[in-house]
Amino acid sequence: MTSKRLFSVFAITAVLTGAVFAGGTVSAEDSSTITDLQLVQIRARCSEVKATLGRVHANDALLRVNRGQLYERLSTKLAAPLNSRIALNRLDGSALLTVTSNYDQHLNDFRTHYQTYEEQLSATMRIDCVNQPAKFYDSLQDARAKRQIVNESSQRLASDIAEYKQAFTEFARSYREKK
Amino acid sequence: MTEEQHEEHRAYQLAKNRFVILIISSIAISLLLVCIALAMYAWSGAAQVDLSRPGYGDIRNKVDEVEEPTAFPNSGPIDKEVLDSYEKLYDKTASQVTSVNTFESGVLSDEALRINEDPAATANQ
Numbered sequence: 249m250t251s252k253r254l255f256s257v258f259a260i261t262a263v264l265t266g267a268v269f270a271g272g273t274v275s276a277e278d279s280s281t282i283t284d285l286q287l288v289q290i291r292a293r294c295s296e297v298k299a300t301l302g303r304v305h306a307n308d309a310l311l312r313v314n315r316g317q318l319y320e321r322l323s324t325k326l327a328a329p330l331n332s333r334i335a336l337n338r339l340d341g342s343a344l345l346t347v348t349s350n351y352d353q354h355l356n357d358f359r360t361h362y363q364t365y366e367e368q369l370s371a372t373m374r375i376d377c378v379n380q381p382a383k384f385y386d387s388l389q390d391a392r393a394k395r396q397i398v399n400e401s402s403q404r405l406a407s408d409i410a411e412y413k414q415a416f417t418e419f420a421r422s423y424r425e426k427k
Numbered sequence: 428m429t430e431e432q433h434e435e436h437r438a439y440q441l442a443k444n445r446f447v448i449l450i451i452s453s454i455a456i457s458l459l460l461v462c463i464a465l466a467m468y469a470w471s472g473a474a475q476v477d478l479s480r481p482g483y484g485d486i487r488n489k490v491d492e493v494e495e496p497t498a499f500p501n502s503g504p505i506d507k508e509v510l511d512s513y514e515k516l517y518d519k520t521a522s523q524v525t526s527v528n529t530f531e532s533g534v535l536s537d538e539a540l541r542i543n544e545d546p547a548a549t550a551n552q
Contacts, residue, residue, distance in 0.1 A: 278540070297540050297541075304534050306482065332499050333499075405524075420514070
Protein backbone atom coordinates (compact mmCIF):
# COMPACT_ATOMS: atom_id res chain seq x y z
CA MET A 249 0.00 0.00 0.00
CA THR A 250 2.79 2.38 1.02
CA SER A 251 4.78 1.51 -2.08
CA LYS A 252 1.67 2.13 -4.21
CA ARG A 253 1.25 5.53 -2.61
CA LEU A 254 4.92 6.31 -3.14
CA PHE A 255 4.62 5.28 -6.75
CA SER A 256 1.57 7.54 -7.19
CA VAL A 257 3.42 10.49 -5.66
CA PHE A 258 6.40 9.79 -7.90
CA ALA A 259 4.20 9.51 -11.00
CA ILE A 260 2.35 12.77 -10.22
CA THR A 261 5.66 14.55 -9.58
CA ALA A 262 7.06 13.23 -12.87
CA VAL A 263 3.97 14.37 -14.79
CA LEU A 264 4.04 17.82 -13.16
CA THR A 265 7.78 18.19 -13.83
CA GLY A 266 7.20 17.20 -17.44
CA ALA A 267 4.38 19.70 -17.75
CA VAL A 268 6.56 22.49 -16.32
CA PHE A 269 9.40 21.70 -18.74
CA ALA A 270 7.00 21.39 -21.65
CA GLY A 271 5.47 24.73 -20.74
CA GLY A 272 8.94 26.24 -20.54
CA THR A 273 9.75 24.97 -24.00
CA VAL A 274 6.58 26.40 -25.44
CA SER A 275 7.17 29.79 -23.88
CA ALA A 276 10.78 29.73 -25.12
CA GLU A 277 9.50 29.11 -28.62
CA ASP A 278 6.91 31.82 -28.25
CA SER A 279 9.57 34.34 -27.25
CA SER A 280 11.44 33.76 -30.51
CA THR A 281 8.34 34.13 -32.67
CA ILE A 282 7.46 36.64 -35.28
CA THR A 283 7.53 40.44 -34.93
CA ASP A 284 4.76 42.75 -36.13
CA LEU A 285 6.95 43.99 -38.95
CA GLN A 286 7.55 40.44 -40.14
CA LEU A 287 3.82 39.73 -39.97
CA VAL A 288 3.23 42.65 -42.31
CA GLN A 289 6.05 41.53 -44.61
CA ILE A 290 4.76 37.96 -44.80
CA ARG A 291 1.24 39.17 -45.63
CA ALA A 292 2.55 41.56 -48.27
CA ARG A 293 4.97 39.09 -49.86
CA CYS A 294 2.99 35.92 -49.33
CA SER A 295 2.99 34.75 -52.94
CA GLU A 296 6.65 35.70 -53.39
CA VAL A 297 7.69 33.80 -50.25
CA LYS A 298 5.66 30.78 -51.30
CA ALA A 299 7.22 30.86 -54.77
CA THR A 300 10.68 30.88 -53.18
CA LEU A 301 9.72 27.97 -50.93
CA GLY A 302 8.41 26.13 -53.99
CA ARG A 303 11.76 26.55 -55.74
CA VAL A 304 13.63 25.39 -52.63
CA HIS A 305 11.27 22.42 -52.36
CA ALA A 306 11.82 21.37 -55.98
CA ASN A 307 15.60 21.84 -55.81
CA ASP A 308 15.75 19.86 -52.58
CA ALA A 309 13.89 16.98 -54.21
CA LEU A 310 16.40 16.97 -57.05
CA LEU A 311 19.30 17.14 -54.61
CA ARG A 312 17.79 14.32 -52.56
CA VAL A 313 17.50 12.11 -55.65
CA ASN A 314 20.99 12.87 -56.95
CA ARG A 315 22.68 12.65 -53.56
CA GLY A 316 20.66 9.58 -52.64
CA GLN A 317 21.93 7.77 -55.72
CA LEU A 318 25.54 8.56 -54.82
CA TYR A 319 25.08 7.62 -51.17
CA GLU A 320 23.49 4.31 -52.17
CA ARG A 321 26.19 3.64 -54.73
CA LEU A 322 28.96 4.15 -52.18
CA SER A 323 27.38 1.67 -49.84
CA THR A 324 26.00 -1.05 -52.12
CA LYS A 325 28.38 -0.91 -55.07
CA LEU A 326 31.67 -0.03 -53.41
CA ALA A 327 31.88 -0.56 -49.66
CA ALA A 328 29.82 -3.76 -49.33
CA PRO A 329 31.51 -5.59 -52.25
CA LEU A 330 34.99 -4.72 -50.96
CA ASN A 331 34.09 -5.85 -47.43
CA SER A 332 32.75 -9.09 -48.85
CA ARG A 333 35.87 -9.61 -50.96
CA ILE A 334 38.14 -8.97 -47.98
CA ALA A 335 36.17 -11.54 -45.95
CA LEU A 336 36.37 -14.10 -48.78
CA ASN A 337 40.13 -13.63 -48.86
CA ARG A 338 40.25 -14.22 -45.09
CA LEU A 339 41.74 -10.79 -44.37
CA ASP A 340 40.92 -8.54 -41.44
CA GLY A 341 38.48 -5.86 -42.58
CA SER A 342 36.77 -5.26 -39.24
CA ALA A 343 37.50 -1.52 -39.24
CA LEU A 344 35.94 -1.18 -42.70
CA LEU A 345 32.92 -3.20 -41.58
CA THR A 346 32.36 -0.96 -38.57
CA VAL A 347 32.48 2.21 -40.66
CA THR A 348 30.14 0.67 -43.28
CA SER A 349 27.66 -0.29 -40.59
CA ASN A 350 27.70 3.27 -39.20
CA TYR A 351 27.36 4.67 -42.69
CA ASP A 352 24.30 2.49 -43.41
CA GLN A 353 22.70 3.57 -40.14
CA HIS A 354 23.38 7.23 -40.93
CA LEU A 355 22.03 6.76 -44.44
CA ASN A 356 18.78 5.45 -42.97
CA ASP A 357 18.69 8.44 -40.62
CA PHE A 358 19.26 10.76 -43.57
CA ARG A 359 16.30 9.23 -45.44
CA THR A 360 14.03 9.57 -42.41
CA HIS A 361 15.16 13.12 -41.63
CA TYR A 362 14.71 14.22 -45.21
CA GLN A 363 11.21 12.75 -45.29
CA THR A 364 10.29 14.60 -42.08
CA TYR A 365 11.72 17.85 -43.44
CA GLU A 366 9.96 17.50 -46.78
CA GLU A 367 6.63 16.87 -45.09
CA GLN A 368 7.13 19.91 -42.89
CA LEU A 369 8.07 22.16 -45.81
CA SER A 370 5.05 20.91 -47.79
CA ALA A 371 2.82 21.61 -44.78
CA THR A 372 4.28 25.13 -44.53
CA MET A 373 3.55 25.78 -48.19
CA ARG A 374 -0.09 24.77 -47.70
CA ILE A 375 -0.66 27.38 -44.96
CA ASP A 376 -2.47 30.53 -46.03
CA CYS A 377 0.18 33.14 -45.23
CA VAL A 378 -2.13 36.09 -45.87
CA ASN A 379 -4.65 35.07 -43.22
CA GLN A 380 -2.37 33.04 -40.93
CA PRO A 381 1.09 34.64 -41.11
CA ALA A 382 2.02 33.66 -37.53
CA LYS A 383 1.13 30.03 -38.09
CA PHE A 384 3.02 30.15 -41.38
CA TYR A 385 6.12 31.54 -39.67
CA ASP A 386 6.00 28.96 -36.87
CA SER A 387 5.77 26.21 -39.46
CA LEU A 388 8.63 27.79 -41.40
CA GLN A 389 10.81 27.80 -38.29
CA ASP A 390 10.01 24.14 -37.78
CA ALA A 391 11.01 23.45 -41.39
CA ARG A 392 14.30 25.30 -40.84
CA ALA A 393 15.07 23.20 -37.78
CA LYS A 394 14.31 20.02 -39.69
CA ARG A 395 16.42 21.16 -42.63
CA GLN A 396 19.29 21.73 -40.21
CA ILE A 397 18.90 18.12 -39.02
CA VAL A 398 19.06 16.93 -42.66
CA ASN A 399 22.18 19.03 -43.12
CA GLU A 400 23.75 17.43 -40.05
CA SER A 401 22.84 13.96 -41.37
CA SER A 402 24.48 14.84 -44.66
CA GLN A 403 27.61 16.03 -42.87
CA ARG A 404 27.68 12.84 -40.79
CA LEU A 405 27.61 10.82 -44.00
CA ALA A 406 30.44 12.91 -45.42
CA SER A 407 32.42 12.24 -42.26
CA ASP A 408 31.71 8.48 -42.58
CA ILE A 409 32.93 8.59 -46.18
CA ALA A 410 36.18 10.20 -45.05
CA GLU A 411 36.47 7.69 -42.21
CA TYR A 412 35.97 4.77 -44.61
CA LYS A 413 38.71 6.17 -46.83
CA GLN A 414 41.00 6.41 -43.82
CA ALA A 415 40.20 2.81 -42.79
CA PHE A 416 40.77 1.66 -46.37
CA THR A 417 44.14 3.46 -46.56
CA GLU A 418 45.15 1.81 -43.29
CA PHE A 419 44.00 -1.59 -44.57
CA ALA A 420 45.90 -1.16 -47.85
CA ARG A 421 49.04 0.00 -46.02
CA SER A 422 49.06 -2.98 -43.67
CA TYR A 423 48.35 -5.34 -46.62
CA ARG A 424 51.30 -3.95 -48.61
CA GLU A 425 53.57 -4.19 -45.59
CA LYS A 426 52.71 -7.88 -45.13
CA LYS A 427 53.38 -8.69 -48.80
CA MET B 428 -48.37 -17.47 -57.58
CA THR B 429 -47.70 -21.11 -56.87
CA GLU B 430 -45.21 -22.28 -54.27
CA GLU B 431 -42.83 -23.35 -57.02
CA GLN B 432 -42.95 -19.96 -58.73
CA HIS B 433 -42.45 -18.25 -55.40
CA GLU B 434 -39.33 -20.31 -54.70
CA GLU B 435 -38.01 -19.55 -58.17
CA HIS B 436 -38.56 -15.83 -57.65
CA ARG B 437 -36.73 -15.96 -54.31
CA ALA B 438 -33.79 -17.79 -55.88
CA TYR B 439 -33.64 -15.18 -58.66
CA GLN B 440 -33.69 -12.32 -56.13
CA LEU B 441 -30.91 -13.97 -54.13
CA ALA B 442 -28.76 -14.45 -57.22
CA LYS B 443 -29.35 -10.83 -58.22
CA ASN B 444 -28.42 -9.58 -54.74
CA ARG B 445 -25.29 -11.74 -54.74
CA PHE B 446 -24.20 -10.10 -57.98
CA VAL B 447 -24.74 -6.61 -56.54
CA ILE B 448 -22.87 -7.59 -53.35
CA LEU B 449 -20.02 -8.99 -55.47
CA ILE B 450 -19.69 -5.71 -57.39
CA ILE B 451 -19.90 -3.56 -54.26
CA SER B 452 -17.39 -5.69 -52.36
CA SER B 453 -15.02 -5.69 -55.36
CA ILE B 454 -15.11 -1.90 -55.46
CA ALA B 455 -14.68 -1.69 -51.68
CA ILE B 456 -11.67 -4.03 -51.72
CA SER B 457 -10.13 -2.10 -54.63
CA LEU B 458 -10.56 1.19 -52.77
CA LEU B 459 -9.05 -0.33 -49.64
CA LEU B 460 -6.03 -1.63 -51.57
CA VAL B 461 -5.56 1.76 -53.26
CA CYS B 462 -5.67 3.46 -49.85
CA ILE B 463 -3.10 1.01 -48.45
CA ALA B 464 -0.86 1.52 -51.50
CA LEU B 465 -1.07 5.33 -51.20
CA ALA B 466 -0.36 5.17 -47.47
CA MET B 467 2.70 2.99 -48.13
CA TYR B 468 3.80 5.40 -50.87
CA ALA B 469 3.60 8.30 -48.41
CA TRP B 470 5.07 6.55 -45.35
CA SER B 471 7.91 4.77 -47.08
CA GLY B 472 9.51 7.98 -48.32
CA ALA B 473 8.98 7.01 -51.96
CA ALA B 474 6.91 10.17 -52.45
CA GLN B 475 9.92 12.33 -51.58
CA VAL B 476 12.08 10.88 -54.34
CA ASP B 477 9.30 10.66 -56.91
CA LEU B 478 9.98 13.45 -59.37
CA SER B 479 7.07 12.43 -61.59
CA ARG B 480 4.78 14.29 -59.19
CA PRO B 481 3.17 17.52 -60.40
CA GLY B 482 5.40 20.55 -59.89
CA TYR B 483 8.66 18.75 -60.63
CA GLY B 484 8.47 18.95 -64.42
CA ASP B 485 11.24 21.56 -64.70
CA ILE B 486 13.79 19.66 -62.64
CA ARG B 487 12.97 16.14 -63.84
CA ASN B 488 15.54 16.24 -66.64
CA LYS B 489 18.25 17.46 -64.24
CA VAL B 490 18.52 14.12 -62.47
CA ASP B 491 22.08 12.83 -62.85
CA GLU B 492 22.27 9.65 -64.84
CA VAL B 493 24.09 6.95 -62.89
CA GLU B 494 27.10 5.77 -64.82
CA GLU B 495 27.04 1.99 -65.11
CA PRO B 496 28.87 -0.24 -64.47
CA THR B 497 30.33 1.16 -61.25
CA ALA B 498 30.00 -1.85 -58.98
CA PHE B 499 33.19 -3.22 -57.55
CA PRO B 500 33.35 -7.03 -57.99
CA ASN B 501 32.63 -8.69 -54.66
CA SER B 502 34.73 -11.76 -55.36
CA GLY B 503 38.26 -12.40 -56.58
CA PRO B 504 41.74 -11.99 -55.17
CA ILE B 505 43.01 -8.91 -53.39
CA ASP B 506 46.29 -7.49 -54.60
CA LYS B 507 47.96 -4.13 -55.12
CA GLU B 508 46.25 -3.47 -58.49
CA VAL B 509 42.83 -4.27 -57.08
CA LEU B 510 43.37 -1.96 -54.13
CA ASP B 511 44.63 0.84 -56.39
CA SER B 512 41.67 0.53 -58.77
CA TYR B 513 39.26 0.44 -55.83
CA GLU B 514 40.82 3.56 -54.36
CA LYS B 515 40.39 5.43 -57.64
CA LEU B 516 36.76 4.33 -57.93
CA TYR B 517 36.03 5.25 -54.33
CA ASP B 518 37.76 8.65 -54.55
CA LYS B 519 35.81 9.51 -57.70
CA THR B 520 32.43 8.76 -56.13
CA ALA B 521 33.36 10.24 -52.75
CA SER B 522 34.45 13.52 -54.34
CA GLN B 523 31.07 13.77 -56.11
CA VAL B 524 29.25 13.27 -52.82
CA THR B 525 31.27 15.57 -50.62
CA SER B 526 32.01 18.35 -53.12
CA VAL B 527 29.11 20.60 -52.09
CA ASN B 528 27.63 21.29 -48.66
CA THR B 529 24.00 20.26 -49.01
CA PHE B 530 20.81 21.31 -47.27
CA GLU B 531 22.42 24.30 -45.61
CA SER B 532 19.86 26.21 -43.57
CA GLY B 533 20.48 29.65 -45.12
CA VAL B 534 18.04 29.19 -48.00
CA LEU B 535 15.08 29.26 -45.60
CA SER B 536 16.36 32.17 -43.52
CA ASP B 537 14.39 35.38 -43.03
CA GLU B 538 16.93 37.19 -45.18
CA ALA B 539 16.65 34.71 -48.05
CA LEU B 540 12.85 34.91 -47.93
CA ARG B 541 13.03 38.69 -47.43
CA ILE B 542 10.96 38.72 -44.26
CA ASN B 543 13.66 39.99 -41.93
CA GLU B 544 13.07 42.66 -39.35
CA ASP B 545 15.27 45.27 -40.98
CA PRO B 546 13.47 46.72 -44.02
CA ALA B 547 16.67 48.45 -45.14
CA ALA B 548 18.48 45.13 -45.32
CA THR B 549 15.58 43.69 -47.27
CA ALA B 550 15.59 46.60 -49.69
CA ASN B 551 19.33 46.22 -50.26
CA GLN B 552 19.01 42.60 -51.26
